[in-house]
Each structure stands twice: as C-alpha cells, then as structure tokens.
Amino acid sequence: MYAVVRTGGKQYRVTNGDVLRVEKLAAEAGEKVQFNEVLMLGGEEPVIGTPLVEGAAVLAEVIDQIKGEKVIHFVRRRRKHSSKRTKGHRQQLTLLRITEILAEGADKTGVKAAVGAGSVPRSAAPKPAAKKAAAKKAAPKKAETAAAAEGDDLTRLSGVGPVLAKKLKEAGVTTFAQIAAWTPEDVAAMDEKLSFKGRIEREGWIEQAKKLAKGKE
Known part of the structure; x- marks a missing residue:
C-alpha cells in the first residue's frame, strides 16, 4: 500500500519504511508526526481524494533536522552603475521515516500534525521543558x-x-x-x-x- 501526501507545497509518494526529506517541520528528532493531507491511497483498491482522502493519514518519525545542498545565486546589473551580487542559500529540511499509512481513523491516533516550521508562531515554539x-x-x-x-x-x-x-x-x-x-x-x-x-x-x-x-x- 502506498500514499500520496502533500507538505511544504510538494507532493510525495510514500510507503512504509521510506526515508525522505521534506521542508522543515516544527518537530524534534525522535518525535512522531502525522500528515493529514493525503491526496491518494494506492493498492488493490485505489482511493483518490476530492481533494483529500477523508480520514486517511500518514505517520512518520523525525530522524534529524538537516540542510540541503548550497545554492549560489549570482546577479549582475549592466547599467550606468553596474553591480554584482552573489547570494548563497541552504534549504532547511527535515529527514524522516514513514512508519504507518492509515486509510481511516486519522483523528484517533493522538499524534500531532506535521506543521511547517515557518508557519508556527514564536508563542507556539517548543517550551524549555520539552527541549530538556x-x-x-x-x-x-x-x-x-x-x-x-x-x-x-x-x-x-x-x-x-x-x-x-x-x-x-x-x-x-x-x-x-x-x-x-x-x-x-x-x-x-x-x-x-x-x-x-x-x-x-x-x-x-x-x-x-x-x-x-x-x-x-
């Protein structure tokens, strides 16, 4: 059985045990998260969402918070006062492993939803006790x-x-x-x-x- 999930504006086809990188999630290494935006369930009887599959979810365990490859962006302006500018960027990513695909019962797992780190306000950031x-x-x-x-x-x-x-x-x-x-x-x-x-x-x-x-x- 496989599922197609959406996170960080991208879609991923996943099966149990898959290790993948997604845009950074608000979670610590070792935590379990739940993806609720399931677009499709595949297998003997495929189910396509409209746009989401109701009650379906994908559970995953966070392995680590990592960075992607460095991307260099060079800009040159050829005008009266020419200028050059070079920027470097490394995307913040979360490395995780898929542990379970649920066709129903997403609201009964008790696992927190996978939320992008950029969408979490500072007031909702992990408390010191959680970090300890x-x-x-x-x-x-x-x-x-x-x-x-x-x-x-x-x-x-x-x-x-x-x-x-x-x-x-x-x-x-x-x-x-x-x-x-x-x-x-x-x-x-x-x-x-x-x-x-x-x-x-x-x-x-x-x-x-x-x-x-x-x-x-």
Whole structure:
C-alpha cells in the first residue's frame, strides 16, 4: 500500500519504511508526526481524494533536522552603475521515516500534525521543558562520545581521509564501535550530513568497523 501526501507545497509518494526529506517541520528528532493531507491511497483498491482522502493519514518519525545542498545565486546589473551580487542559500529540511499509512481513523491516533516550521508562531515554539526532555533522550549518545574522548583513527576506513574523518567527529562519531552499530536509519541520516549519499554502503564502512573494533578488544 502506498500514499500520496502533500507538505511544504510538494507532493510525495510514500510507503512504509521510506526515508525522505521534506521542508522543515516544527518537530524534534525522535518525535512522531502525522500528515493529514493525503491526496491518494494506492493498492488493490485505489482511493483518490476530492481533494483529500477523508480520514486517511500518514505517520512518520523525525530522524534529524538537516540542510540541503548550497545554492549560489549570482546577479549582475549592466547599467550606468553596474553591480554584482552573489547570494548563497541552504534549504532547511527535515529527514524522516514513514512508519504507518492509515486509510481511516486519522483523528484517533493522538499524534500531532506535521506543521511547517515557518508557519508556527514564536508563542507556539517548543517550551524549555520539552527541549530538556529531548536532551535527556540524547544523553546516552553524548555519554558514549565522552567515554571515547580520544576516539579511533577513522582514516583506517576505506575512502576516509583527514577531512572526512573531521566531519565524522564533528557529527559525534569517534569510534569504530559506533559505526559498527549503525542501523539503516543511521546510515541514511549520516549520508545526508556528509553529502556522500551511498558511500557508506559502497565502501563497506560498517563491516570494516566491526573488524577494526574487534581488533582492539
């Protein structure tokens, strides 16, 4: 079963387990959100909305808040007083994973609706208490990083040079054990952060990291 949802002025065809990037949502990593603008449900008996499918929804889990590729915009005016101007922009995005597609009962899930970050007034921004709760969830990872302050030589991994090793450490990855424990969701999130989509699987980092980690025991 698949669904076509609308968010941020764009449409996406999704199925369970899909990982996708959408325009930034007002949600923290680890939160669950619900897309209520379902335009179509596909499968054995497709349902097309008019314009929305009543009672349908798509549930998703936020993996991380990321930035898109940098776009350079150059403007030159050739007049009496010529001028040049260069602007750079990186779109704010939310990386999420689809967890469930509902054909009905959208109003009974209790999951908050997915809302674009730009449409949320400051008064409705997450309260400090909510931020503290999110920080507590992230505490185990921070503790793990602190325990391995010195870290491993990540350049021993295939395709990892000093620059890429620095990026990994800035992302909180300092040991082979961390890489060896990556899930498919972790790989997708790290692909986005490093801007090297598919490289982790292509170079076989996880298998290499498992061997290197065992060699330290």
